[in-house]
Amino acid sequence: MYKFYVGVDTSKKTIDVSWTDGPKPSYLNHFANTIPGFKKMIVALSKHTSVQESEWFICFENTGTYSKALLYWLLSQGIPCLEENAMKIYFKKGLSRGKNDRIDSEIICDYAFTNRDRLVPSTLAKPEIIALKKLLSQRELLVKNKKAIAVSLKEHKSEFFPKLFEQLEHQIQLLIIQFQVNIEKVEDLIRDIIKSKEALTKNDNLAQSVGGVGPIISWYMIAYTDNFSTVKDSRKFANYIGIAPHPYQSGISIKRKDKTSKMANQQVKAIVSNGIISAIRYDPQIRAYYYRKIEEGKPEGLVYNNIKNKLVTRVFSTIHRGTPYVKLNNYV
Helix, strand or coil: CCCEEEEEEECCCEEEEEEECCCCCEEEEEEECCHHHHHHHHHHHHCCCCCCHHHEEEEEECCCHHHHHHHHHHHHCCCCEEEECHHHHHHHHCCCCCCCHHHHHHHHHHHHHHCCCCCCCCCCCCHHHHHHHHHHHHHHHHHHHHHHHHHHHHHCHHHCCHHHHHHHHHHHHHHHHHHHHHHHHHHHHHHHHHHHCHHHHHHHHHHHCCCCCCHHHHHHHHHCCCCCCCCCCHHHHHHHHCCCCEEEEECCCEEEEEECCCCCCHHHHHHHHCCHHHHHHHCHHHHHHHHHHHHCCCCHHHHHHHHHHHHHHHHHHHHHHCCCCCCCCCCC
8 A cells, every 4th residue: 555655753853754665764864843844854755756645654653742743744734654652663673772863763664664564554533532641641740740749858857957847848738739739620621521522421431330440540541542442452452551461481391471561551551550459449359359369379469460451351341331330249
């Protein structure tokens, strides 16, 4: 389908571009990471091919804010593109020393060409999903700052005179209160987005019917599955957040226990992990499973990971079924 492949290494101010219509990538140039820069890139690329832009495939790594302008512009122009997870690209590349933007663009270009039969172009998420992700990121930043301020004061308590520490503690408490107020305001904005769309409201209610799954977990799952439309399988989502175990084996005699991958969205994984204790406390099945496995001598970390998988599986099952999860008192 695609005949001309482009790799782009994105940074804050510039992009480096390579192209290929065969196995060996060629470096083009670097351009400004702006719309005028993107237009110059297209003009420069057009000099190296007679293929129509609809048959191009432009690949670049997801660098957060820095890659979004390029993504939105390419989609608006109808040019097929993929904003790929950087870990996938560099895992394929293998070990290297140092970093060079020009070489990185060639690596990305080679990745696109080599995996041309498997890669699927990016699509633009719905406005409410984009807003939901932005608000969740803002909430996370506020939570981290609130925690950092509280922890830093406790760690340095011994370094202050009692009266000085008392004054600082009062100031810190005021800051913590203000951070909490701002966190709650962001959460209210998120709730407004969820309530604005019937499909979001329905799936949010279904997800939260699962014991251990509160609003934060539900919101993250909705945001990072595009309301369960782009990721429809629980195993795929488990892989995405790094909780799905995979076999590790070498030769015919050396076998290792199944392990989870570090190539995952650790942020969402941490959020899902927050539901473990609640699930053990309030869900009879999960509680029975947890104590049974611990009595059998299973490592607590392994049991926790299994519980995470159970929560994810249950959420996807309720979404597919369209009815709330029903707690049962028997063993799992």
